Amino acid sequence: MATLAIEGGSRIVPEGMVQSWPPLNQADRDAVLAVFDSGHLHGTSAPKALELQEKWAQYVGTKYALVTNSGTASLHMGVAAAGIGPGDEVITSAFTYWSTAAAILHHNAIPVFVDIDPKTYTMDPALIEERVNEHTKAILPVHIHGMVADMDPIKAIAKKHNLLIIEDACQAHGATYKGVKTGALGDIGCFSCNRSKNLSGGEGGLWTTDNEEYLAKAAKLREFGEVVPAAGAGAREYNAYGLGWMYRPHEFINAFILSQLERLDYNNSQRREFAAYLTRELADIPGFEGPYTPEYANPCYFSYVVSFKPEQLGLDLTPEQWKKAVQKVLAAEGIGLGQWQTRPVPSQDVFSDRVGYGKGCPWTCPFGRGDVDYSKESYPLTEQFIASHAYLGGVYPPNTMELMKLYIDGFRKVSENAEMVVELAG
Ligand SMILES: Cc1ncc(COP(=O)(O)O)c(C=O)c1O
Incomplete structure (x- = not known):
């Protein structure tokens, strides 16, 4: 079993390999x-x-x-x-x-x-x-x-x-x-x-x-x-x-x-190709899942989101705990898993405190009603989604399929070392 980079093994994605967006010419x-x-x-x-x-x-x-x-x-x-x-x-x-x-x-x-x-x-x-x-x-x-x-x-x-x-x-x-x-x-x-x-x-x-x-x-x-x-x-x-x-x-x-x-069309087609490959490969790696695509949609993969599934590995962790452990270990492998949003929008202070324009506006506006429900309990699925997902950086051109293959090597390495990942990240 390959040694994790966080433990002194060699990292999967060489430094400087992931290129930034947008590609310029x-x-x-x-x-x-x-x-x-x-x-x-x-x-x-x-x-x-x-x-x-x-x-x-x-x-x-x-x-x-x-x-x-x-x-x-x-x-x-x-x-x-x-x-x-x-x-x-x-x-x-x-x-x-x-x-x-x-x-x-x-x-x-x-x-x-x-x-x-x-x-x-x-x-x-x-x-x-x-x-x-x-x-x-x-x-x-x-x-x-x-x-x-x-x-x-x-x-x-x-x-x-x-x-x-x-x-x-x-x-x-x-x-x-x-x-x-x-x-x-x-x-x-x-x-x-x-x-x-x-x-x-x-x-x-x-x-x-x-x-x-x-x-x-x-x-x-x-x-x-x-x-x-x-x-x-x-x-x-x-x-x-x-x-x-x-x-x-x-x-x-x-x-x-x-x-x-x-x-735009060429870049989107590259994103779709990378996403299709990653989703296919992740389906065979316990602990992770790629995004679902309904029949009606042809997404453009602004972000490629990964779902964290500790139960597939028999780990007694929440998806969020598993995600945080993996983020840390994969970062050492040169693979970035980012967090987009940390809470549902209605749970942000501007809504809970209703600061708006100050003095309660616009919620106190006499034309409307102020008792809109922004309670945390009303958006459980958004909360769960945020906790159990992260986006994989660099899934766009000018990055290439070579990088996507290294990403998959990284997920496989983590999955095979799952117990160790949990211990190290703990
Ligand atoms: C879903 C969504 N809406 C609105 C915006 C706002 O766009 P801008 O940053 O160009 O004002 C963004 C930008 O990040 C976004 O992701």
């Missing part, structure tokens, strides 16, 4: 540098902004797209464009990044959470309807870790109760549900292009819709609440029609995202 560098010489550094009607909007709408399959400066900005634009305001409620997933909920709070509306289906880690459609009341205006499904939410039952509930659907597709560029891309599955789609995302611009965001009215509202919110005409298309009115923010991206970012977009 000369085309990316040329695209960004060309902006310097273009004479256009900013503006929502600058050439790269317009080109990216057109290409992203075409890629997703919607009529319109807008460039923004973050996923959070896109989500806030989505909430505002949907006409959601003080006291209104939006139902979303307890397992997400908190900015999904922040975007709802930013418009003085109230996030209401549902627990997840642990198999797909997305919101459980069976739990949505009991949360709908006269204040509910929209459902905000989150396509998490590159997995799409189960949209058909969500759409049926939205239709029955006359609710809009705003997708948080920040982690799911190019993922599909029954062949339709995220961003085209609801009324409004919101994407992040921050450094880690499948379509990366370092920072940035994208926003999609088929609806002209939502488009016009979102565009105003993006730039101060004003209508800012394209250069040469008439004088700016300098009149705010309502509240607005500054959610405009830089042309460097638009150019960078456009260049990365050329390789």
Whole structure:
């Protein structure tokens, strides 16, 4: 049996082998540098902004797209464009990044959470309807870790109760549900292009819709609440029609995202190939399991999540204890297992303390109700999922299958040395 690196054996993944995301090439560098010489550094009607909007709408399959400066900005634009305001409620997933909920709070509306289906880690459609009341205006499904939410039952509930659907597709560029891309599955789609995302611009965001009215509202919110005409298309009115923010991206970012977009499908196909291999191999290694993929989904594997199964090894440990032991031992082997989220979003202090804007707002807003349930007990499956899973770093290009094979060697080594792992990590 090979000696574990933590005990002085040689590590499986050589130092420096795991490369960071996103993969960069000369085309990316040329695209960004060309902006310097273009004479256009900013503006929502600058050439790269317009080109990216057109290409992203075409890629997703919607009529319109807008460039923004973050996923959070896109989500806030989505909430505002949907006409959601003080006291209104939006139902979303307890397992997400908190900015999904922040975007709802930013418009003085109230996030209401549902627990997840642990198999797909997305919101459980069976739990949505009991949360709908006269204040509910929209459902905000989150396509998490590159997995799409189960949209058909969500759409049926939205239709029955006359609710809009705003997708948080920040982690799911190019993922599909029954062949339709995220961003085209609801009324409004919101994407992040921050450094880690499948379509990366370092920072940035994208926003999609088929609806002209939502488009016009979102565009105003993006730039101060004003209508800012394209250069040469008439004088700016300098009149705010309502509240607005500054959610405009830089042309460097638009150019960078456009260049990365050329390789999005290729990069996603690499992620899928790596994920398929890892899941197949992990199925034969006691103690671990790869992600489940429902028939309706073609995920884009923003993160490759591993499930920890100590019972398969006859260990008297919780999945979380087993996970922590493995994380420590695999780190010494050069294999990174990260933790994304440490608690359900409704269990964060902002909800338990209801700090919001201070003085209880927006929960004390006279238009709505303040007694929304954020208790820990209401989201047990999200808690369990967080405790029993971790994501495996580096499951993307420019890393190669060679690295994935070493990862599998690492999991096998740990599984074969399970008792020792527990002892060492203890
Ligand atoms: C699910 C989800 N929603 C929203 C966001 C916010 O995106 P950004 O960081 O671009 O504001 C993120 C980013 O990490 C995310 O993962």
